[in-house]
Each structure stands twice: as structure tokens, then as C-alpha cells.
């Protein structure tokens with residue numbers, strides 16, 4: 001397990017202070033630290049198109065649109081005819097998140113979902129496996145006779161990404177295929193709201209079963225909202241699911257507004273904290289918010305400049321570490337915000353996966369805490385039952401840095417981890 005590291009506020013990078021030494025003799029190698037992700041298995045077919053192309057096929061810009069096989073084939077034919085397909089990547093919002101987690105933590109994650117039982121060269125399943133980290137354990141996938149999903153990812157000239165999803169067999173995951181013991185031993189279970197839009201498909205029950213197992217075994221549950229119209233269309237069901245089963249909720253500002261009716265991210269996060277323990281809210285060029293709870297007795301005041309928005313002095317306690325609300329005797333709400341790292345890349349060609357990247361950093365911090373607690377249960381770091389290894393402010397910096405990396409790489413999955421120390425930072429920073 002690689003640790004998330006410390007980052008200076010100025011650049012949000014790791015600094016050179018010595019890292020805590022972890023015990024080497026008493027680490028039990030057979031005691032894995034891992035997270036579990038449940039997803040619709042999707043391969044992204046990436047193409048650059050005009051805004052008119054989206055209108056031609058009645059595709060809503062910026063959203064994830066479900067399309068039938070005929071429409072997907074027609075779009076694909078048109079893209080091939082125009083010669084604008086630029087790549088095939090493994091995708092799926094949770095597939096991306098756990099791949100990135102495994103790259104950042106240099107450690108194992110387990111993917112639950114379906115996979116074509118017979119994989120031929122060049123098929124969607126083939127591309128999925130080729131582009132997934134070898135640290136993602138795929139031994140618990142359920143075999144299906146058909147194809148996994150295809151997510152035609154249409155990038156418009158402004159860098160915005162829009163999906164046309166042809167589901168294939170991606171929603172055929174059965175509840176009987178969910179391994180309770182694997183979930184029970186994990187540091188967190190992460191899944192997304194997308195299965196809710198496939199009423200009548202087995203994946204929805206599989207997801208609920210996985211969440212119930214996690215809940216039963218006190219494994220933190222993490223849900224990402226996916227896309228705005230999914231939230232609008234399934235709001236009541238989603239809220240019910242969130243209140244019953246979810247500890248950490250991740251979303252962008254549009255999804256937060258769809259859920260709460262509040263366009264101000266801080267106010268939306270404040271309301272969502274009535275249902276969950278941690279909110280990760282990304283807001284594109286406005287950066288991101290990480291909000292949650294800590295106990296009044298262990299709260300820590302920030303030394304960063306105090307910020308005010310719709311909530312006054314909202315980041316005052318951002319140096320505190322997250323806790324479950326139910327683990328606090330006197331819970332207080334904590335809010336942290338960060339602007340995009342270095343103002344964001346100079347040119348953004350494609351924003352696909354920036355939010356997934358932020359979530360993978362938060363998961364890394366949660367699992368590092370789990371690992372540290374297993375290894376050194378008497379450490380002062382565990383004087384209270386914290387949910388994460390670092391403070392809200394520190395996790396914000398880490399998540400933001402990972403989002404930046406996704407944006408500059410122009411791909412939703414990290415091809416390498418972050419450097420421990422970025423020595424050339426000063427030159428790179430001032431040269432711009």
C-alpha cells in the first residue's frame with residue numbers, strides 16, 4: 001500500500017518531509033487491503049464530433065444517453081465513415097475509479113460486474129481487459145454470452161464529453177454472483193447510480209445486495225451519481241437508497257442540483273450531509289468541495305485563508321479528519337474547497353473521467369487508513385474512529401491533483417501513479 005503523501009497548499013504536491021515509517025516485520029502479506037467496485041462493464045469508443053452531430057442523433061450534450069443497438073450501430077457507422085474514432089479505452093465510471101485507485105495505491109482492487117465468457121481479439125471485452133491495471137482483480141466477474149457495454153464517447157470542440165451507451169449484456173449481473181466474503185474483507189465498496197436506470201435488469205438487485213452486505217459488515221459504502229438526468233428521473237428511489245445504504249456520495253454540481261434543487265454547491269453539500277457522512281462535489285473550473293463530519297473533541301482549525309460563500313467561514317475546521325456521523329458524540333460539519341490545481345491545464349481537450357479521478361484519490365485515503373489501522377491499531381492516528389487517513393483539506397488537494405493528471409493525460413484512466421516528489425515543479429510552475 002502506497003500512502004497518499006503530504007501536499008503543500010501552494011501547489012498541492014507531495015513535500016519532502018520524511019514519511020512515517022511503516023512496520024515491515026509485522027505486516028502480514030496475506031492480509032490484503034483492497035477495495036471492491038461494482039460496475040456496468042463498458043468500453044469507451046472515443047470520437048471527436050461537432051455539436052451538430054449530437055443534434056443529428058438527438059443526443060443530449062454533456063450527459064450519458066442510453067441508445068438502442070440500431071442507433072448505436074448507426075452512430076458508429078457515421079463515425080467510421082467520417083474517420084473520427086480516435087481510440088478505444090476501458091471505461092465505466094467505477095471501472096475507471098478502481099483502476100485509478102490501483103494505480104495510485106499500487107495495490108489491489110476487486111471488480112464485480114460481467115465479462116464476455118468468450119473473448120475474441122478486438123472485441124469490446126478484449127479492449128476492456130487490455131486497458132485495465134493488472135492490480136484490478138477480475139476473478140469474481142460473472143461470464144455472459146454477449147458483449148459488454150459500448151460507451152460511444154463524443155467529444156465536442158469545447159472538450160465536453162457526451163455518452164451514447166449501448167448496454168449489450170452489461171446489466172446481466174446477478175445478485176447470486178455477489179461474493180459476501182470479498183465485500184466483508186474490503187476497505188470500501190464503491191458503486192454508481194447507473195444500474196437504477198435499468199429497471200427490470202438483474203444488476204439493480206445485485207447492487208442492492210452488495211450494498212446490504214457492506215452495511216452488514218460495517219464496510220464504508222461509496223456511491224457516485226453518474227449523470228444529471230439519471231438523478232432527475234430516479235430522484236425518490238435514489239434518495240431512499242442513499243439514506244439507507246450510503247456513507248460517501250460523489251457527484252458534480254449538476255447532479256447535486258438535480259438531487260437537492262440547490263445550485264450553490266456549498267448549500268447542496270450542506271443538505272446532502274443530512275443523508276450521508278461524506279460529500280465529494282466536483283465543480284469543473286470552480287474546483288471541488290469535500291464535506292463531512294468530525295467530532296467536536298477532535299476538530300482541527302485550518303491555517304489556510306478562511307473562505308466564505310453561502311456559508312460563512314466554511315473551511316474553518318478543514319484540517320479535521322472525516323468520521324462517520326454515527327461515530328461522533330457531538331458531530332460538527334466540516335467543509336473544504338480547493339480551486340483547480342494550477343488553474344487547470346492550459347488546454348483541456350477532454351474532461352472525461354476527471355470526477356472519477358477525484359473519487360479514486362479519496363478511496364485511496366480511506367483504504368490507507370484501513371491499512372494503517374490494521375498494522376498499527378494503537379497509533380495515535382486511531383485515537384478516534386476516523387474514516388480516512390488525512391484531513392479534509394489534504395484529501396481535497398490530493399483529489400484535485402489526480403483530476404488535473406486525468407485532464408492533462410486526455411484519458412479517463414491513469415497510465416501511471418503520481419510522482420512522490422515533483423522536483424521540477426517550481427520551474428514548471430513559473431514558466432507558465
Ligand SMILES: Nc1ncnc2c1ncn2[C@@H]1O[C@H](COP(=O)(O)OP(=O)(O)OP(=O)(O)O)[C@@H](O)[C@H]1O
Nearest residue numbers: 252282283284287288340344352353354355356403
Ligand atoms: N475546465 C476546467 N478547468 C480546470 N479544472 C477543471 C476543469 N474541469 C474539471 N476540472 C478539474 O477536474 C475536477 C473534476 O471535474 P468535473 O467537475 O468536470 O468532474 P465530472 O463532471 O464528475 O467528470 P466525469 O463525470 O467525466 O468524471 C474539478 O474539480 C477540477 O479540479
Ligand SMILES: Nc1nc2c(ncn2[C@@H]2O[C@H](CO)[C@@H](O)[C@H]2O)c(=O)[nH]1
Nearest residue numbers: 040042064091092093151163194353
Ligand atoms: N457504469 C456506467 N458508466 C458510464 C455510463 N455512461 C458513461 N459512463 C462512464 O463514465 C465514465 C466517465 O465518468 C466514462 O468512462 C464512461 O464509460 C453508464 O451508463 N454506466
